[in-house]
Amino acid sequence: MNVTARRGAPRRDEPSARDRLIATATELFYQDGIRAIGIDTVLAKSGVAKSTLYRNFGSKDELIAAVAAEQDRRFWQWWDHIEQANARSPRMVVEALFIGIVELISRPTFRGCPFINVAIEFPDRTHPGTAVACANKQTVRQRLRELSTAMGARNPARLGDQLALLMDGAYGQAVTIGTSNLREDLLSAVAKLIDGESDHD
Amino acid sequence: MNVTARRGAPRRDEPSARDRLIATATELFYQDGIRAIGIDTVLAKSGVAKSTLYRNFGSKDELIAAVAAEQDRRFWQWWDHIEQANARSPRMVVEALFIGIVELISRPTFRGCPFINVAIEFPDRTHPGTAVACANKQTVRQRLRELSTAMGARNPARLGDQLALLMDGAYGQAVTIGTSNLREDLLSAVAKLIDGESDHD
DNA sequence: CTATAATCAGACAGACCGGTACCTTTATAG
DNA sequence: CTATAAAGGTACCGGTCTGTCTGATTATAG
Structure with a gap:
């Protein structure tokens, strides 16, 4: 009330x-x-x-879907804001995205990635909420591929997908073992993955 | 029935x-x-x-905990088997673990990491099932740190945690966007992370 | 002023939930 | 043969779940 x-x-x-x-x-x-x-x-x-x-x-299912859609909207608003603030360097965009994620994850109210959560609670991918969640993850992957292309990666699809892997890993860990050292671990991993795909490698 | x-x-x-x-x-x-x-x-x-x-x-909660404990038991049985089969090379152990995870994840019945799932459905960490799940993730992290030490990593704690990040990322992705290219993406990321922590770097 | 659309209030239905209580049946150990 | 422990069968309880229905109230548009 x-x-x-x-x-x-x-x-x-x-x-x-x-x-x-x-x-x-x-x-x-x-x-x-x-x-x-x-x-x-x-x-x-x-x-x-x-x-x-x-x-x-x-129905409740449609409310769930509307909630997921709202979270999706907010997520991309956050993402776009970071892209615009670092428009000159795609690598800085990626790093800023991961720093932002660490900040989100470190909040005491953090309870995991809301998109993964709905997909786990409603494994049927035709559930309207889960459909929104899967679309979000698809787009994240695509946007990270585009950033990898802009970074000049040898294999941008691979690098983008690996960065997505790291992001979802951060969410999953936060739910079970918290966030100690997360910032350093994550940023160093991002650097290692990017450098491993650079032309001067 | x-x-x-x-x-x-x-x-x-x-x-x-x-x-x-x-x-x-x-x-x-x-x-x-x-x-x-x-x-x-x-x-x-x-x-x-x-x-x-x-x-x-x-109670149902205790049944949930017993189920989680059984899955934990099976998980370590699987892990130990892979460690024993590659006892001579810690790096081969790590690679075999990730290959094994890709195989698990690629199965049509795969529905995410059961430990993360219970922690998401029951966010209260004192829930008996969630407690088992968190303990599992803690031990995974520790075991990966030990393997990183055995691999001679400069910063084994960091490398171990980064590998754990990658593992949980693979689980999360599989729930939402499936497993296309997962094997190559994951193994190449593992290699990049390990090589980035090697002494000859 | 009036029509309309958006809203709250609340009763109700039918299914399902976790959990309890009591009784019967059966394999095994002694 | 008998005592015991493990199990199945079933009825039941109070609570909660999603969803429906009817009716009263109010701001706004015309």
Whole structure:
């Protein structure tokens, strides 16, 4: 019960029930697990009526998908911001991305990669949420391949995929054994992988 | 209902109800997700009575922990076998481990690392199953550090942790984008990481 | 002022959940 | 042969789950 809800249509300065649902569900699903959180909990914390949830999303699965889509949007916003801030050097972009990931992972609220999480909780790849998650990972891989090309790697597809491997590894480790030395380990590994694909090697 | 169960104590050549429960739960939990599978499904497929489950384990959480412990046991059995088969060269051990992981991951029934999965479904690290999972990852990291020491790495702790990062990355990727090129990507990354820590570098 | 669309409130349904209790059956050990 | 331990069968409990339905309320657009 975080929100004092009001009956009737929302004022123009108020967030819509849809937005409140996505915001609340994003946090609850991520912190406790999707299957662990019932819609009643989401409704209570967001102050939204059950009928409004089902009018907007039709099912819990579709709410899950909307949450995943919102996380995908935020993720690429974060990524694009880092790309723009380091536009002159693709290698700096890659390094900044990994530094950013270390910062995300080091937060006490970090609970793993939300895309991997939904894919694990809903292994059926046709699940609408899992479909969003898989698309996200595909795009990450492609973007890292493009950065590898820009870095002049001999085998950019390989380097990109290896960097993606490292990223997902960081997520997985954080869930089980935490983040000690993660920054140094990760950045040194990135450097070794990039240098191993450089032309002057 | 896979098993035709019989009333009364098991014959000596029959597996105990406990073993059947663990075997069935291991498969069902892994394929569909732990929270997605109710104990009634485990009971139906194993042919065990509900009272027997609770006499043996006390709760679903303890069954989850027993399943994780069994997977941990199998995992180290697999690992030790690879170490023994390549006892002369620690580098060959590492490469064989990664080749083995690629083979596991490439199987159609592969559904991610079971230890990461339980930690994601039950983020509370005091959960008995998650505790087993975290201990497994800790030991993997330590064993890879030992192998890195045996390989003569300049910074064995770092190399070991980086190899662990790569392993968990492979698990995460397999859940979302499959395994194309995984073998080459992974083995080449392992080589780059090891060579980057070698004395003759 | 009125029509409309968005919202909250709450009761309800039917399935499923983990867990308990009690009783019967059977293999084995002594 | 008998005691014991391990097991299956089944009914049941209270809680929770997703989802439906009906109705009252309110801001905004025209």
